[in-house]
Structures are given as structure tokens and as C-alpha cells.
């Protein structure tokens with residue numbers, strides 16, 4: 001398999017965390033691209049011009065992180081969508097993914113509108129980030145050591161992306177449970193191998 005990626009995208013990180021946790025890394029070649037430069041054949045693989053895109057061994061190009069996760073869950077264990085408490089796991093993941101979407105909306109919004117952070121949409125996106133982290137603090141996901149799942153990969157992705165992209169705020173201030181949760185994930189090979197960087 002081949003993964004079009006960059007080093008900052010939280011959507012890429014979700015996929016890379018899944019690849020690591022499922023022990024698939026040796027089956028995936030990763031190609032770093034700048035999605036804003038529209039390189040070929042990346043653009044041919046995903047007309048939206050966004051990372052991540054996974055090319056399967058059969059040559060299918062799958063874009064959209066959630067769809068890639070669905071595919072990876074089909075081909076390798078452990079599942080990231082455990083049946084026993086699926087709804088609760090998805091509910092936690094939804095909060096984290098909402099915060100992640102909000103964070104990327106601000107980063108992308110700034111490209112065309114320098115005042116994006118403080119306009120009507122930007123203000124709502126900041127609220128989403130702060131409230132999402134507050135809810136994760138109120139009910140943190142399971143530790144990776146207990147099991148990897150869509151909730152903990154989404155939570156670590158959201159928290160790390162927000163603190164990475166918006167370092168002017170102390171996002172974990174007043175969120176001791178989430179801070180402690182994040183500290184406990186330190187050293188997890190998948191988490192360490194996928195940290196965002198520029």
C-alpha cells in the first residue's frame with residue numbers, strides 16, 4: 001500500500017496511528033506531498049487534492065481518513081471500532097474529531113482570510129476546540145495500553161494538533177484529567193512515531 005501524507009495533518013495522523021497499531025507499517029510506503037501544490041499523481045488519486053490518500057495493493061485510491069480507517073479495520077486487527085461499547089467509543093471519538101475539524105478549519109481559513117480567527121466562523125471553531133477538550137477532560141478515552149480504538153486515536157490526534165498549531169494558549173490549563181491521560185500515552189510507539197512536525 002502507498003500513503004500520500006504530510007507531516008502536520010491530523011487526518012493523516014489518524015491513518016498513521018491505525019497503521020502503526022495494526023502492525024501494517026511494513027506494508028505501507030509513505031510519500032510526503034504538499035497538498036496545496038497539486039502534485040501529480042497525488043491529484044489524480046484524489047481530485048479534492050487533500051491528504052491522506054491510501055492506494056491499496058489492488059490500486060484503489062481511498063481518500064478521507066474515516067474511509068481509510070474503515071478499510072484498514074477490514075484488513076488487519078485489532079479493530080479500532082470494538083463492538084462491545086461501540087456507541088460510547090464513537091461518541092468520544094466524535095467530540096475529538098469535531099475539535100480536530102475545527103482546528104484545521106482555522107488553519108485553512110487563515111489562508112484566504114487573515115481575520116478568520118476572530119470572525120463569526122473562526123470564533124465558533126475556537127469554541128469547538130475548547131469545548132471538545134473540556135469534554136474529553138470530563139470523560140477521557142481509554143488508555144492505548146488498555147486497547148487502541150477510534151476514541152483514543154482521535155483524542156490524542158486532536159489534543160496534539162491543537163497544542164501544536166495554537167501554542168499561544170495553554171489548552172490543558174484547568175483540564176487535569178486530560179493532561180494526565182495524555183501523559184500516560186507518552187512512550188506509546190504509535191503515538192511517538194506520528195507526532196506532528198514542520
Ligand SMILES: N[C@@H](CCC(=O)N[C@@H](CS)C(=O)NCC(=O)O)C(=O)O
Pocket residue numbers: 008009010011035036048049050051052063064065066104108
Ligand atoms: N475530510 C478529510 C480532510 C482532509 C484534509 O482536510 N486534509 C488537509 C490537511 S489537514 C489538506 O490536505 N488540505 C488541502 C486542501 O484543503 O486543499 C479527511 O478526513 O481526510
